[in-house]
Amino acid sequence: MTKTVRLTMAQALTHFLSRQMTEIDGEKMPIFGGVWAIFGHGNVAGVGEALYQVRDELPTFRAHNEQAMAHAAIAYGKANFRRRFMAATTSIGPGALNMVTAAALAHVNRLPVLFLPGDVFANRLPDPVLQQAEDFSDGTASVNDCFRPVSRYFDRITRPEQIIPALNRAMQVLTDPAECGPVTLSLCQDVQAEAYDYPENLFAERVWTPRRLRPDRQELAAAIAALKGARKPLVIAGGGVLYSQASDELAKLAQGAGIPVCETQGGKSSLPDDHPLNMAAVGVTGTSAANRLAEEADVVLAVGTRLQDFTTGSWALFKNAGRTIIGLNTQGFDAGKHWARPLVADAAEGLAELSEALKGWKAPAAWTDNALKGKEEWRAAAAKVTASTNAAYPSDAQVIGAVQRAMGSGVTLLHAAGGLPGELHKLWQAGEPGSYHAEYGFSTMGYEIAGGLGVKMAKPDQEVVVMVGDGSYLMLNSEIATSVMLGLKLTIVLLDNRGYGCINRLQMATGGANFNNLLKDARHEVMPDVDFAAHAASLGAIAEKVASIAELETTLAKAKNNDKTTVLVIDTDPLVSTEAGGHWWDVAVPEVSSRPQVNAARKKYEEAVGGRQG
Numbered sequence: 001m002t003k004t005v006r007l008t009m010a011q012a013l014t015h016f017l018s019r020q021m022t023e024i025d026g027e028k029m030p031i032f033g034g035v036w037a038i039f040g041h042g043n044v045a046g047v048g049e050a051l052y053q054v055r056d057e058l059p060t061f062r063a064h065n066e067q068a069m070a071h072a073a074i075a076y077g078k079a080n081f082r083r084r085f086m087a088a089t090t091s092i093g094p095g096a097l098n099m100v101t102a103a104a105l106a107h108v109n110r111l112p113v114l115f116l117p118g119d120v121f122a123n124r125l126p127d128p129v130l131q132q133a134e135d136f137s138d139g140t141a142s143v144n145d146c147f148r149p150v151s152r153y154f155d156r157i158t159r160p161e162q163i164i165p166a167l168n169r170a171m172q173v174l175t176d177p178a179e180c181g182p183v184t185l186s187l188c189q190d191v192q193a194e195a196y197d198y199p200e201n202l203f204a205e206r207v208w209t210p211r212r213l214r215p216d217r218q219e220l221a222a223a224i225a226a227l228k229g230a231r232k233p234l235v236i237a238g239g240g241v242l243y244s245q246a247s248d249e250l251a252k253l254a255q256g257a258g259i260p261v262c263e264t265q266g267g268k269s270s271l272p273d274d275h276p277l278n279m280a281a282v283g284v285t286g287t288s289a290a291n292r293l294a295e296e297a298d299v300v301l302a303v304g305t306r307l308q309d310f311t312t313g314s315w316a317l318f319k320n321a322g323r324t325i326i327g328l329n330t331q332g333f334d335a336g337k338h339w340a341r342p343l344v345a346d347a348a349e350g351l352a353e354l355s356e357a358l359k360g361w362k363a364p365a366a367w368t369d370n371a372l373k374g375k376e377e378w379r380a381a382a383a384k385v386t387a388s389t390n391a392a393y394p395s396d397a398q399v400i401g402a403v404q405r406a407m408g409s410g411v412t413l414l415h416a417a418g419g420l421p422g423e424l425h426k427l428w429q430a431g432e433p434g435s436y437h438a439e440y441g442f443s444t445m446g447y448e449i450a451g452g453l454g455v456k457m458a459k460p461d462q463e464v465v466v467m468v469g470d471g472s473y474l475m476l477n478s479e480i481a482t483s484v485m486l487g488l489k490l491t492i493v494l495l496d497n498r499g500y501g502c503i504n505r506l507q508m509a510t511g512g513a514n515f516n517n518l519l520k521d522a523r524h525e526v527m528p529d530v531d532f533a534a535h536a537a538s539l540g541a542i543a544e545k546v547a548s549i550a551e552l553e554t555t556l557a558k559a560k561n562n563d564k565t566t567v568l569v570i571d572t573d574p575l576v577s578t579e580a581g582g583h584w585w586d587v588a589v590p591e592v593s594s595r596p597q598v599n600a601a602r603k604k605y606e607e608a609v610g611g612r613q614g
């Protein structure tokens with residue numbers, strides 16, 4: 001007879017989670033780095049009690065905002081190259097729904113995180129409970145159904161034994177490189193507290209290692225033939241290169257065959273910025289070096305990328321009519337996008353096979369030399385825009401230059417929304433793989449500070465530098481207090497351009513009037529003058545406003561010795577962005593308008609759309 005142990009569903013859940021392991025560099029460790037929790041009536045008695053029981057093996061962390069704690073959990077998974085991850089539990093209703101945006105963020109970015117929102121009573125006897133939405137026609141609906149389209153796997157636990165297969169499936173999804181994404185187990189409040197005789201072997205220790213899929217023979221042969229026939233080959237490195245930890249294999253292929261490499265936001269730092277064949281950023285926020293090659297390329301090897309519009313210039317970037325795209329991706333959905341020839345495989349495995357098959361083959365020297373020259377030209381252009389200045393309102397690029405000079409390439413830099421992603425994609429000189437952490441799949445304002453906290457938990461010995469705009473900061477800054485409480489130091493550089501600078505620029509570029517983006521253009525009785533340094537200090541951080549680029553540089557250098565979260569604020573110019581590099585992006589302009597500026601922008605838009613191939 002199977003031995004059993006009588007536990008509540010929530011106890012079974014937490015005991016199970018605490019026994020899931022992974023192995024990194026030969027060292028066995030828990031696969032869950034911990035659980036973020038904000039309790040309410042929907043989880044305090046059930047999940048809360050169960051987390052307390054395992055608090056030594058599976059630490060619980062308290063946050064100030066559910067979305068923010070989910071950001072921290074997700075960033076932890078990303079910084080660990082998806083090899084380790086975290087869970088996040090909330091009460092029902094508003095607490096649960098506060099995590100939905102974060103769930104979408106993880107879904108878009110293919111990042112592992114386990115959401116454990118509380119749900120209404122399965123027995124429905126006390127209905128309607130506090131925070132329960134009542135559906136007039138569907139007794140099974142709850143607000144947690146909002147998680148369905150933004151979860152890779154969703155389940156509602158309405159009986160205690162259902163958690164057994166649900167946990168099995170959850171672990172499959174969280175650890176499978178192709179399926180990877182958020183898992184939501186919606187835990188009915190009464191069921192959390194219900195006991196069941198669980199089989200003892202459910203709680204046996206398990207070690208999960210990522211699957212490394214090797215390519216199909218036919219797909220591999222087709223990819224090799226395409227590459228061998230290439231005159232102008234180019235690799236686009238996406239986040240999958242990092243998650244597969246395939247940087248060595250990528251460098252080997254690039255060097256062996258003389259193929260230049262460019263990087264998406266998710267893939268930046270696949271190769272160090274100073275690798276001669278790394279053309280760096282590609283696409284809408286790309287370098288001139290990368291984009292010139294992308295326009296001409298006849299074979300594009302797209303590795304571990306979702307080919308989102310910022311990468312493909314809304315599919316107007318690749319101008320070679322006879323081009324072939326090879327989609328090397330662990331997920332078939334991505335591998336075959338836009339009629340690409342799929343090469344379904346783990347990035348490291350696929351790149352290694354290609355290197356082996358291409359031994360002795362080289363791209364035409366003129367193509368490789370042209371790439372190297374383009375890189376030099378780009379570096380000179382980038383140096384110009386990032387150089388120091390005395391301007392009262394420096395550009396984002398000039399602030400980036402100061403951060404780079406003060407902090408070097410050995411830090412982990414994080415950003416997510418506003419004008420910074422484009423500028424950093426172009427201009428930041430990344431170091432080792434994973435040292436550039438962009439959330440640009442969903443570009444969620446408010447990811448930055450909480451995300452930085454998650455990265456710091458994953459890499460406690462690293463300097464984590466967060467760059468954030470005033471808009472993003474005001475949207476979600478609460479976890480500064482948590483970083484202070486947990487003794488996890490972040491260095492936060494806040495660029496205050498007094499509004500939504502990048503959207504204001506986009507508004508102008510599409511012919512719009514300056515309206516409702518910068519604070520000065522928004523309806524107001526009093527012009528806001530937010531004292532960000534005082535605000536950050538009130539949360540416990542060391543905070544200072546600096547008056548110039550030079551002061552930012554010296555203060556940053558000093559801040560390296562600070563042992564707690566430091567926020568440095570600098571005023572910046574909302575109107576300037578880097579013109580060098582870049583590519584058109586499809587943002588639909590109104591077909592009719594009483595504004596001549598809109599009509600002019602529409603005309604240009606139609607020309608650009610007409611230039612899009614296939």
Ligand SMILES: Cc1ncc(C[n+]2csc(CCOP(=O)(O)OP(=O)(O)O)c2C)c(N)n1
Nearest residue numbers: 418419443445469470471472499500501502
């Ligand atoms: C949650 C969320 N809401 C809205 C947007 C759209 N959006 C993108 S950038 C931006 C403005 C960001 O302002 P700020 O952080 O000050 O950066 P800036 O544009 O000034 O560089 C907005 C509103 C978004 N990305 N995320």
Ligand SMILES: [Mg+2]
Nearest residue numbers: 469470499501
């Ligand atoms: Mg701003």
